[in-house]
Amino acid sequence: MRIVIAEDAAVIRDGLSLLLATRGHQVAAAVGDATALCAAVAEHGPDVAVVDVRMPPTHTDEGLRAAIRLRRDHPGLGVLVFSQHIETRYAAQLLAEGSHGVGYLLKDRVAEVGDFLNALIRIAAGETVLDPEVVTQIMGASRRTEALRTLTARERTVLAMMAEGRSNSAIATALSLSYGSVEKHVTQIFAKLGLPPSQSDHRRVLAVLRFLES
DSSP: OEEEEEOSOHHHHHHHHHHHHHTTOEEEEEESSHHHHHHHHHHHOOSEEEEOSOOTTTTSSHHHHHHHHHHHHOTTOEEEEEESOOOHHHHHHHHHTOSTTEEEEEGGGOOOHHHHHHHHHHHHTTOEEEOHHHHHHHHHHTTTSHHHHTSOHHHHHHHHHHHTTOOHHHHHHHHTOOHHHHHHHHHHHHHHTTOOOOSSSOHHHHHHHHHHHO
């Protein structure tokens, strides 16, 4: 893969660069701020950008806001937000721009190098990779919306696991439910969020995005 890294901590930036290079990937640029990130993506046309949330000058949410701009300007670009922090407002907006090729992982929860590399490969292939804690916090920030208040606790749990990319079979196993029970919960979620059957739309993705956007 061809990768651009945006990370203001020099040690982490250099460490990621070395890790990716030794695994056969090309690090086209490794920069320390959002402005340089946007310029590097425009210049090198990478497959994936690895972006921290908090970068200069204010060290608040520059990286995440830059990631949203990049997704709009470069629709084929995969983006992995890799940070110690969860910024629910802009994280939901990032996913609302399109769920394909997006990831949000927390640095202190990635235990294995292989997990990080696998996430990058999946994102480059167009998949969505979200840390469960990110999903939980975004969902918690959205609970006051009217449509989502109608979901039961079990339906919220199922929707959270859908957002993690789990299949109905995997959800059934994790929650010790029958496959049919999970199907019924998913059907109820679709109904409560106003997502009728459609040949052109993927209701599973839309259900997660509707939750994150609200």
